[in-house]
Amino acid sequence: MSTDQQDEQGEDDTLVNVADGVDHQVAMVMDLNKCIGCQTCTIACKNLWTEDGGSEYMYWNNVETKPGEGYPRGWEDSGGGWESSEHSDRSPGEIPDEEDYGRAWEFNHEEIMYEGSDEPLRPRDGAEWGPNWDEDQGAGEYPNSYYFYLPRICNHCTHPSCVEACPRSALYKRQEDGIVLVDQDRCRGYRYCVEGCPYKKVYYNTVSKKSEKCIFCYPRIEGEGPEGETFAPACAEECPPQLRLVGFLDDEEGPIHKLVNEYEVALPLHPEFRTQPNVYYIPPFAPGQHTEGGETVDIDRIPRQYLRELFGDGVDEALDTIDAHRQRVRQGGDSELMELLQDKNPAKQYRLEVFDDE
Amino acid sequence: MSRNDLTDDGTDSAGISRRDFVRGLGAASLLGATGLSFADDGMDGLEAVDDPIGNYPYRDWEDLYRDEWDWDSVARSTHSVNCTGSCSWNVYVKDGQVWREEQAGDYPTFDESLPDPNPRGCQKGACYTDYVNADQRVLHPLRRTGERGEGQWERISWDEALTEIADHVIDEVQAGRYDAISGFTPIPAMSPVSFASGSRLVNLLGGVSHSFYDWYSDLPPGQPITWGTQTDNAESADWHNADYIIAWGSNINVTRIPDAKYFLDAGYEGAKRVGIFTDYSQTAIHTDEWLSPHGGSDTALALGMAQTIVDEGLYDEAHLKEQTDMPLLVREDTGKFLRASEVGLAQDADDPEKVFVMVDADGNLRRAPGSLGERDGQHDHSKSIELDFDPQLSVERSVDTDEGSIAVRSVWENLTDELSQYTPEVVHEETGVGENTYQRVAREFAEADAAKIIHGKGVNDWYHNDLGNRAIQLLVTLTGNLGDPGTGLDHYVGQEKIWSFHGWKVLSFPTGNVRGAPTTLWTYFHAGILDNTDPDTAEKIRESIDEGWMPVYPEERNDGNRPDPSTMFVWRGNYFNQAKGNVAVEEQLWPKLDLVVDINFRMDSTAMYSDIVLPAASHYEKYDLSETDMHTYVHPFTPAVEPLGEAKTDWEIFRLLAEKIQERAQERDVEPIEDRKFDRTIDLTTIYDDYVRDWETGEEEGLVEDKAAAEFILEHSEETNPEGSDEQITFDDIDEQPQRFLEAGDHWSSDIKDGEAYVPWQDYVHDKNPWPTFTGRQQYYIDHDWYLELGEELPTHKEGPENTGGDYPLSYNTPHGRWSIHSTWRDDTKMLRLQRGEPVVYLNPEDAQQRGIEDGDTVEVYNDLGSIEVQAKIYPSSEPGTVRHFFSWEKFQYPDRDNFNTLVPMYMKPTQLVQYPEDTGEHLHFFPNYWGPTGVNSDVRVDVRPSGGDSE
Incomplete structure (x- = not known):
């Protein structure tokens, strides 16, 4: 089929760049203009996959306030990824400290409620840092402060440096959909993958002594489960503002392809890590700044340079494109792009079965 | 078998934790699990993988996660912790225990042009399962x-x-x-x-049923005052129909998580979204323009915007003439409405003393149709407010009465007089909002095809909330933004209204005789407010009780x-x-x-x-x-x-x-x-x-x-x-499957229509039924004695009570937050792990620095009433001088068992203790959750200091 042919042409000649050996690539677009930091995605993921057994501290899906330390703290400066677009040499990375993730606090509910303790309800071992510690903080000064929310999962990269990092070849990228997994049989917990992932989206389980990560909810997208129904990943399905589109990058009729490749408004996070993520972001707008006299002025509230650092140089054009389409619609015109970004058609939101009948 | 069965479950040597006990799983099943081997065979015998990108041969293990995606049964339920999200969820049961929940996502779509109604829910609903099996659970009497x-x-x-x-x-x-x-x-x-x-x-039992909507200051008193209605709001889907939306003190991105999408998506449909918040709030970040008035100055801002609209002739004159009290005449000597009985009009009416007077284009006095004096009670849809003459808005003249010649002016004249005080200089001085900016926003609002205000707790928690409500309502009235898709003032705070009203009512109160109590008055009366408030307020409270306006x-x-x-x-x-x-x-x-x-x-x-x-x-x-x-x-x-x-x-x-x-x-x-x-x-x-x-x-x-x-x-x-x-x-x-209601009963002001989002006020605006007010119109002038005495016959900006809680430099606010529905989930482990595990107070960095406070420090927030110990969190998006303590942490989350409400005094505004008209109360009368004093709390002063500093 056509996408396979394109795959073989190499990344310079094709719009759709799927890894060699991978038939189709799952992908996600997250619209940061709809992320309200509610963390329903975080909870949806946690309840499904990381409730106990050493995974309590893990958030395969997390939402962090930007600018901010993120989860784990300081991940953006922790190294990993590739030295060049040849994808031959990995950049060295660091393994975050336990404290950088924050511990999964346990509390003294029973003592207070049923045993007469006069202590306040508190984390038993204290709390110094957590996965959302700097929520809503951002940067800048009132009234021109700024912040926004950044939801993150594993990027299921086209060139996953975590896979390359594992000396046991216990990480792999699935042929049928490009999902990156840690083989829980084969993994021995060396944590090279944790070090090698520049997004710090592989986590070490100190109880099982293995590494774990986001599995793109493959049992859901495969239609496993008692009713045999296909579901998008829980983080997407449960998102109240429905800011995530889920499908295949190489589904050229799908919205992801259009947003990423045609309109070029959906951008990878930190492209300079060179892993070529398959999660893309619609960059955030913000209201203009205020003068000292309280007047609104048309000056970017979020410094453009900061957005470039996050999403690369494509961010200027992406914002301009969206802005132009908004203006067009405001003046009564039509825009496919504006329709794509609205949640009016669930069948469009999740296109997971397009390649089932090949 | 679960992946987690492989591992120790965290139980200590003391044995089975309570959580395991209540789950019924017990440690035994976990410890007894077998499965994948832990034995590390090192690299020896490891089978080779040529290319882990796309060609990995050993994938049988993947069943590990597939096996977890399994359940025995699913039930439909939801959550009812004083949350008005009303989100339908599927609850998954595995091994006889509640395992997880996920939004059912099957609300039927009624309008394809709107965002899909699914899925409704939030992070709290997504972990209610934790409460089912929690340590907090009460298991026995x-x-x-x-x-x-x-x-x-x-x-x-x-x-x-x-x-x-x-x-x-x-x-x-x-x-x-x-x-x-x-x-x-x-x-x-x-x-x-x-x-x-x-x-x-x-x-x-003959006992007392308590109100809550007024007690929690969710009731916007301006709505019964002006619209004769408790509240009536468009359903959130209608937000998407607006061309211009102002979120005014309504932090929908944290308090209306299931509905936020209608606001967010509207931007892609060409709508302009304006946020009016004292902080750069979680909703402000996703607006096209943010205005940042000083706390408590919203009324001045709204009246300034109204002045712009009036001054520049941007108002909807036809709407004002037909739908409002603006053409009605008011006596200059008493401040009371001129009554038809005083000028020999409407002698055929049941009560000409409750019929009001307009002046037509020829200068003749005319009775105002739909006045209470010619209606059978508050809701009489057999009468109409439709006009067969063209009333004048601006009237200033004298009329002949039995008492001689009396000077009268229309409400419009009175209002324009009042508004004229709100010059750009004054508004900027009061609010801090730029003169050009607020006037431009007022113009844009007036000129939009469909403009809407989403009105919230941020403007409803102030002592003068009734004035604030009336001022903000005035904007939609002046511009005729009522009764059509994408218009109106939607107040979403602790919505009291229930659709299936009659069935609920007769189930709850079978005798039909209800001792309803205004909870603010009940609580404060028995907590000693008469000895703890200013003499004027105490006197008014006594009078209201003695007159039988409010029961205790x-x-x-x-x-x-x-x-x-x-x-x-x-x-x-x-x-x-x-x-x-x-x-x-x-x-x-x-x-x-x-x-x-x-x-x-x-x-x-x-x-x-x-x-x-x-x-x-x-x-x-x-x-x-x-x-x-x-x-x-x-x-x-x-x-x-x-x-x-x-x-x-x-x-x-x-x-x-x-x-x-x-x-x-x-x-x-x-x-x-x-x-x-x-x-x-x-x-x-x-x-x-x-x-x-x-x-x-x-x-x-x-x-x-x-x-x-x-x-x-x-x-x-x-x-x-x-x-x-x-x-x-x-x-x-x-x-x-969730079902859409078939009809809207009499307690709603529009019908539910196929293919359309519910929008209120159509009974009045389109069908011309009299509004359920004294005058039968949207009533901005209230000629109650107390209102005249207090100078509040029209919306006006007043400073709140001074030094509430004492003379302290910071203003204290307790807004609704993201992590709880009131106190529920405040103590939930999963939610606390995504915060700081304990109560925090948001401080502006400048205020913190001046006090030697750093992020993460334990601080005391204090005033004359008490002191609470909480953790400081630096929030650059707050205005200097403000302390934001998202409510509603439990008492047991504070070391001394004082809580966020410890710093809030009792206070009550006399204008909300009245009956109107004074004799019969058909417009304003005590009814639980419809009319009664609100328990306001935003005019509080505090200071903050590092904990362990000066003792109290």
Whole structure:
């Protein structure tokens, strides 16, 4: 089929760049203009996959306030990824400290409620840092402060440096959909993958002594489960503002392809890590700044340079494109792009079965 | 087998944790698990992988996760913790335990041009399962053994608990103190059966049912004042229809998570979204323009915008003439409306003294159609406000009356006079908002095809909230933005309204005689406000009670004495924790109560400070209904599992209590007694029979089960079972899929129409029925004596009370936050892990630095009322001088058991204690949750210091 042919042409000649050996690539677009930091995605993921057994501290899906330390703290400066677009040499990375993730606090509910303790309800071992510690903080000064929310999962990269990092070849990228997994049989917990992932989206389980990560909810997208129904990943399905589109990058009729490749408004996070993520972001707008006299002025509230650092140089054009389409619609015109970004058609939101009948 | 079965579950040597115990899984199954080997075989014998990108041969292990994606059954339910999200969820059950939940995502779409209604939900709903099995869960009836609040209990049997309560209640009723028995439970819409369970028993006992909408300051008093209506809002889907939306003090991205998408997506449909917030809030970040008025200055901003609209002629003149009181004449000498009777008009009306006067284009005096004096009560749709003449807006003249010539001016003239004070300089000075900016926003708002204001708690919690409401309402009225898609002022705060009204009402209050209490007045009266407020307010409170405008229970007896309240039942709410004026409530009101019974699934602060706690079924263990005015669907609670431990549904608990009261009353051979206020007999020897009887059909024992009660509501409400129609919504229907209501009853001001989002006010704006006000119009001029005395006959900006809480430099605010629905989930481990694990206060970095405070420090927030110890969190997006303590942490989350409400005093605004017209009150009269004093709390002053500094 056509996408396979394109795959073989190499990344310079094709719009759709799927890894060699991978038939189709799952992908996600997250619209940061709809992320309200509610963390329903975080909870949806946690309840499904990381409730106990050493995974309590893990958030395969997390939402962090930007600018901010993120989860784990300081991940953006922790190294990993590739030295060049040849994808031959990995950049060295660091393994975050336990404290950088924050511990999964346990509390003294029973003592207070049923045993007469006069202590306040508190984390038993204290709390110094957590996965959302700097929520809503951002940067800048009132009234021109700024912040926004950044939801993150594993990027299921086209060139996953975590896979390359594992000396046991216990990480792999699935042929049928490009999902990156840690083989829980084969993994021995060396944590090279944790070090090698520049997004710090592989986590070490100190109880099982293995590494774990986001599995793109493959049992859901495969239609496993008692009713045999296909579901998008829980983080997407449960998102109240429905800011995530889920499908295949190489589904050229799908919205992801259009947003990423045609309109070029959906951008990878930190492209300079060179892993070529398959999660893309619609960059955030913000209201203009205020003068000292309280007047609104048309000056970017979020410094453009900061957005470039996050999403690369494509961010200027992406914002301009969206802005132009908004203006067009405001003046009564039509825009496919504006329709794509609205949640009016669930069948469009999740296109997971397009390649089932090949 | 679960992946996690491979591992130690974290239990310590002490054995099985309580959590494992209540889950019923136990450590045994975890420890006994076998499966994948832990033995590390190193690299030896490892099979080679050529290319892990796309060609990995050893994939059998993947079944590990596939096996976890498995469950035994699914039940439809939702959450009812005083949240008006009304989101339908599927609850997944595995191994007999609730495993997880996920939005059902099957609300039917009624308008393809709007964002899909699914999925509704939030992060809190997504982990309610944790509460079902939590350490906080109340599993058995408990009797207090220590002091209230100490958390020391003895487990007692159901029979023991019910007998103790029943005997107490019998004593009170037989002593004539039935009106010393209070029942507090908030908003019925999100679980009307549970609401009705206790309300029904309290009603049969002759006890007092408490309001909540006014108490929580969710009621916007400006709406009954101006629109004669409690509130009526568009469903949230209608936001998407607006071309211009102002989110004004409504932080929808944290407080309306399921609905936020309609606001967010509207931007891609060409709408402009403006946020008006004192901080760069979580909603402000996703607006196109943010205005940042100083706290409490919203009224000045709104009146400034109104002035721009009036000054530049951007108002909708036809709307003002037909739909508002603007053309009505007001006497210059008294400030009262000119009455038709004074100028010899409307002699055929029932009451010409309540008919108002306009001037037509020829200068003739004309009666204003639809005035109260020619209507049969507040809601009379047989009359019309349609005009057959063209009234003048601007009138300033004299009229001949029996008293001679009297100078009159139209309301419009009075209003434009009032507005003229709000010059750009004044508005900027008061609000800090730029002169050009607010005027431009006013113009844009007026010129938009469909403009809407989403109005929230941020502007409703202030002492002068009625003035603020009226000023902001004025903007939609001036511009004629009412009654059409994408317009209106939608106030979404603790929505009281329930769609299936009649069924709920007769289930909750079968006798039809209700002792409704305005809770703010009840609470503060018994907490000693008369001795703790300014003399003018105290005098007004006394006058309101003496005039019979506002009731206080227990009633004053013939001998002039008034007993103290003695008994309180609290269910579905956390009254004690949420009480503003918390210090006085704890010190003065609480000791008066001889018996406090809390019915709860979790040990919240009210439960902690109760005498008996009864274990209630969780939301996944019972039948009920769920509704909200955020949308137009009804869907159910159904039990996914049996109630844990000894828990029972609310309906069963109150039914059993009724049974025990009847049993004990018969044993004690008590006599029926006559109710001193209503024409009825309180007979405790038949109270169970009365409780379970279907009073509509007379069927004995028709309402034994909670499911029957839910079906009763659906059966007896026109929204779900319209008269003269074959269509009906049954419980089975809603279990299958949420159903859109078939009709909107008389308590709504528009119809529900196929293919359209519900938008209010069409009965008045399109059908020309009189508005349910004194004048039959949107009424911006109130000629009540007290309003005239206070200079509030028109909306005006006033400074709030000074130095509330003491003379301190910072203003203190307790907005609704992201991580809880009021106090529920405040104590939830999963939610706390995504915060800081303890209460935090948001401080501006400058304020913090001046006080030597750094992020993460423990600080005291204090004023004259008290002090609370919390963690400082730096929030650059707050205005310097403001302290933001997202509410509603439980008392036991603070070291000294003081809480966020400790710093909030009791106060009450006299304008909300009135009846209007003074003699009959057909426009404004006390009715629970419709009209009564609001428990406001945003005018508080505090300071902050590092903990361990100066002692108090």
